[in-house]
Amino acid sequence: MTISLAIEGSGFTSKTRDEVRYFEHALFVIDEHGVIQSVLEPGDECYQSEKAQAQANGTYQSIADGSYLLPGFIDLHVHAPQWAQDGTGLDEPLEVWLGKYTFPTESKFADESFAHTVYEDLVTRMLSTGTTTASYYATVHRNGSLVLAQGAERLGQRALVGKVVMDDPEANPEYYRDASAQAAIEETERFINEVAKLNEHSVQGVYPVITPRFIPSCTDEALRGLGELAERYKTYAYIQTHCSESDWEHGYAYERYGRSDTHMLREFGLFTDRSILAHSVYPSEEDMRVFAETGAIAVHCPLSNAFFAGAVAPIRRYLAAGMHVALGSDISGGYNPDLYGAIRQAMISSRMLETGVNRDLAAQERGVEGSALTLSNAFYLATAGGGESLGLPIGRLEAGYAWDAQVVDTRHPGARLPIFEPNEPASDIFQKIMNLAVPENVRTVWVQGRKVVNKENGAR
CATH class of the missing domain: 3.20.20.140 (Metal-dependent hydrolases)
Structure with missing residues (x-):
């Protein structure tokens, strides 16, 4: 297996029909076929080593603060x-x-x-x-x-x-x-x-x-x-x-x-x-x-x-x-x-x-x-x-699913969402994204691991 991307970021994905899971600074390890091989949390044993290896081989990307990953x-x-x-x-x-x-x-x-x-x-x-x-x-x-x-x-x-x-x-x-x-x-x-x-x-x-x-x-x-x-x-x-x-x-x-x-x-x-x-x-x-x-x-x-x-x-x-x-x-x-x-x-x-x-x-x-x-x-x-x-492995940011993802920048000039508190609850941020985001907030989009939209300042 060849790793083509390792993306660190916070965001949201459906856990069940009624519940959305928030992940913070998770590391998504994506193979050459555009499939998520693993999702590592900061406390996981191999998180730092996987991150260091990705940084060394040039596959690491970090989503900017104030931006959030969602499934496509x-x-x-x-x-x-x-x-x-x-x-x-x-x-x-x-x-x-x-x-x-x-x-x-x-x-x-x-x-x-x-x-x-x-x-x-x-x-x-x-x-x-x-x-x-x-x-x-x-x-x-x-x-x-x-x-x-x-x-x-x-x-x-x-x-x-x-x-x-x-x-x-x-x-x-x-x-x-x-x-x-x-x-x-x-x-x-x-x-x-x-x-x-x-x-x-x-x-x-x-x-x-x-x-x-x-x-x-x-x-x-x-x-x-x-x-x-x-x-x-x-x-x-x-x-x-x-x-x-x-x-x-x-x-x-x-x-x-x-x-x-x-x-x-x-x-x-x-x-x-x-x-x-x-x-x-x-x-x-x-x-x-x-x-x-x-x-x-x-x-x-x-x-x-x-x-x-x-x-x-x-x-x-x-x-x-x-x-x-x-x-x-x-x-x-x-x-x-x-x-x-x-x-x-x-x-x-x-x-x-x-x-x-x-x-x-x-x-x-x-x-x-x-x-x-x-x-x-x-x-x-x-x-x-x-x-x-x-019947396709899409729609979730989880291991085994295609890396179909979007980055929503809540601080984008001209389309800033009303998030002012440094520790605003993740559930409130999710609701504000769903209710208030406009096309300008969507900065980067991947489909099957391929970056198909790359607006300025969406990711670094």
């Missing part, structure tokens, strides 16, 4: 082409927003040069705010989708990338859809193999994702064929789609099949332990059991849900039911590419669910008791929860 964030729902329309159209209903803004924007990604410009900017932006892993929807264009996978691989972000399938001529505009179900299936399979080949040379990992946009945009033939691909490539391809996002989408499945979209996705072979189900706001008790039994991931997108879902997903209830839950920004239904924003909105939305919003009801009738998330819960969803859901 994991964003499991991003519409990458929608970065080009981000911040627009959020006052429209979902079905109107898609036709008026989204499909016209996504159709432009037939132009690979345009795709390169937008995707490069988005991946760079997300890395700069601490998102080290992202699950991306691209567009129906296979070549443009490959541009996204190649860009993420080159820039150093761990990425799950899907060529979108939307083949139903009755549901999708003529200018933006797959030519047929068969063409969609064939292009998806070709894309899977192209990304798998790209991944052979990737340090951090770039994974193909089978991506039916959602049931309303796909024919049964396409859904069935994609399910067959999911079985054929189950060792390395993931699956992603939207599930019960809004009253409209949730009701659509019942109108078409007489069953929920959870049930139908499972029937088509698209609901497995590698399925990433965005939103999942309205699953029934039976649907929740399907999530728990299969190990499928419910991706909570609290900001976009505030615009389009019509309800708040009961995340604590999902976790109590044994469901995997992760966090997503849902660009551009959620306009903020910074996952700190999703962490905060998850807290806000859950608090509103608990207390209720209709002031004309009595307080005891207004909300849903036991719904509120803590900052520790939301931080877990954005880090360890995402890694566990994907």
Whole structure:
């Protein structure tokens, strides 16, 4: 084993879903594969010798006082082409927003040069705010989708990338859809193999994702064929789609099949332990059991849900039911590419669910008791929860995990956090970082041991 990095610093990582662990001047020993081999505390017997050896061979780095290490964030729902329309159209209903803004924007990604410009900017932006892993929807264009996978691989972000399938001529505009179900299936399979080949040379990992946009945009033939691909490539391809996002989408499945979209996705072979189900706001008790039994991931997108879902997903209830839950920004239904924003909105939305919003009801009738998330819960969803859901060793700063980490400088000029006491409790510092940090505070980011963001004064 070759040691490539030894980083000394203080910071935070999830210990459990409810508890965050603070470490002070821990020494992280990272091998040539970007994996944490050991985490040494100052009182450990070999701490000083390992530190001295790293200093001697030039692999030692120390995080500056006032700066803190956090795991890289994991964003499991991003519409990458929608970065080009981000911040627009959020006052429209979902079905109107898609036709008026989204499909016209996504159709432009037939132009690979345009795709390169937008995707490069988005991946760079997300890395700069601490998102080290992202699950991306691209567009129906296979070549443009490959541009996204190649860009993420080159820039150093761990990425799950899907060529979108939307083949139903009755549901999708003529200018933006797959030519047929068969063409969609064939292009998806070709894309899977192209990304798998790209991944052979990737340090951090770039994974193909089978991506039916959602049931309303796909024919049964396409859904069935994609399910067959999911079985054929189950060792390395993931699956992603939207599930019960809004009253409209949730009701659509019942109108078409007489069953929920959870049930139908499972029937088509698209609901497995590698399925990433965005939103999942309205699953029934039976649907929740399907999530728990299969190990499928419910991706909570609290900001976009505030615009389009019509309800708040009961995340604590999902976790109590044994469901995997992760966090997503849902660009551009959620306009903020910074996952700190999703962490905060998850807290806000859950608090509103608990207390209720209709002031004309009595307080005891207004909300849903036991719904509120803590900052520790939301931080877990954005880090360890995402890694566990994907079955990847990411999301924690512990031995055996990838060195995916961000440095947050609480003293950065112009973005200083209100930390004034020399012995301020670590729990208070954590809360201030989670609630107040802005992109300027994130100074350094590593993915799989590779430094991919290096702003001035982030580390020394």
